Amino acid sequence: MAKEIIELTCIGCPLGCSLKVEKQDAEILSVEGNTCPRGDAYARKEVTNPTRIVTSSVKVVGGEVETVSCKTASDIPKNLIFSVIEVLRGQTVTAPVRIGDVLVKNVCDTGVDIVATKEVQSA
């Protein structure tokens, strides 16, 4: 198969470097345009198995507020974003909640937990 050049914008940080990935079949030959190692890692993942951090919120029972914000503790496969959101939609948590509390273990069998990103005290 011929070499393929894929152009990407890095999402590793707000700089948004323009990346060029040279790829032949499944093999990545080179990454250009990144200004840090995160860009290189992002480019390699993005053309093979793209991943994202997912942030959302879940309902709180007995808390001073109605919802608590949460995130995947690390990035998960991009094609599972909506499956993760679906799990969170049915989820409730009882106050008090602390930052880092695990709200869902091993969400969608990704090996990644959903953790709270805000403190919610009991009402």
Add this chain to the structure above:
Amino acid sequence: MKQYDLVIIGGGPAGMAAAIAAYDEGVSDILIIERDKELGGILNQCIHNGFGLHTFKEELTGPEYAARFAQQVYERGIAFKLNTMVMDISEQKVVTAMNAHDGMFEVQAKAVVLAMGCRERSRGALNIPGYRPAGIYSAGTAQRLVNMEGFMPGKEVVILGSGDIGLIMARRMTLEGAKVKVVAELMPYSGGLKRNIVQCLNDFDIPLKLSHTVVDIEGKERVEAVTIAQVGADRKPIPGTEERYTCDTLLLSCGLLPENELSRTAGVELSPVTSGPVVNESLETSVEGIFACGNVLHVHDLVDYVSQEAAVAGRHAAEYIKADAMEKSSGKTIQIEGEGGVRYTVPGFIRPDCMDENLTVRFRVGNVYQNCSIVTYFDDREIARRKRPVMAPGEMEQIILQKKQLQNDVSRVKIVIEPNS
């Protein structure tokens, strides 16, 4: 009247960082006044990740970033009043505020840090034709409803403006089950960060239509449809390019405006470009002892830079308090001028003898520039030249000035965007 060394108006990222820095500089008699029910400001509704890479070397969500600074405020025992609205600041630094517990009250400050942040440009300020039905929200209002109050503003959404909050909300509404049909942007380039175009629009196949604006809103009780049209170089709609989108919600993400009503009551001079105070190298406004930082000074894209800037303001406020008056400088000031696409600079002028060893000068460009350099001149002498492959109005730029370079008889500093030869 109760007295404080330092009163900080606003308990968001800028106010907290200013308070922490002032405390660490030896001023502990501080009061932060915050109108919301918790510290953290807008970060509390920014539940997405991407904050803190510079400050904490990791990617945090808004509430996590806010919590880390709030923790530092608590650890230092810095006083703060929540649910409290500041009504007036006098030139003599008397701050008038009110809340449901204390009623109306006044405090006398030796120094004040303005950290009120900014607000969104409203529909009224945009002159969009059409009815005034329910279903039109600023993107930030929708963000608060979805992320904090647990309400969805609508199911079918059109977004006008490609500022970061609009892009973030395009993704957020999509994840919560809404259909975001289009993001229309008046300018030929996006106002948001590139990463947000990728992860908020491209990831979900949401079209971004550059050089487009809303020309009609239908619906009397509730938004029923929005018509957008392409605009020409004059930013006027081109007849015949109209496209109608049925929807129940229109979100506006059309820019942020520093919130300076209080600065005005204090007699602080404002810049017509940034709508924020004109400040010197210490981030002190035209009123001695009143400092400004964060989005009230000029709108930032990154909270990390807000925290850095606010720490500088807090430190200088503490120095001012300790000296009981800013050590009188020789009176010499150097203007910083932006040319060739540099719309403004913060600070706007420098008193060289009051300057730190290194001074960060932040600015924005007025257009998209490719293969250009940021060139710094002292009078007509070139001091520094830094290549930038791409610059855009949505992304803040900065240069560092060194005090030792400014020793000689420089009368003005010029920052210019020049094409690479």
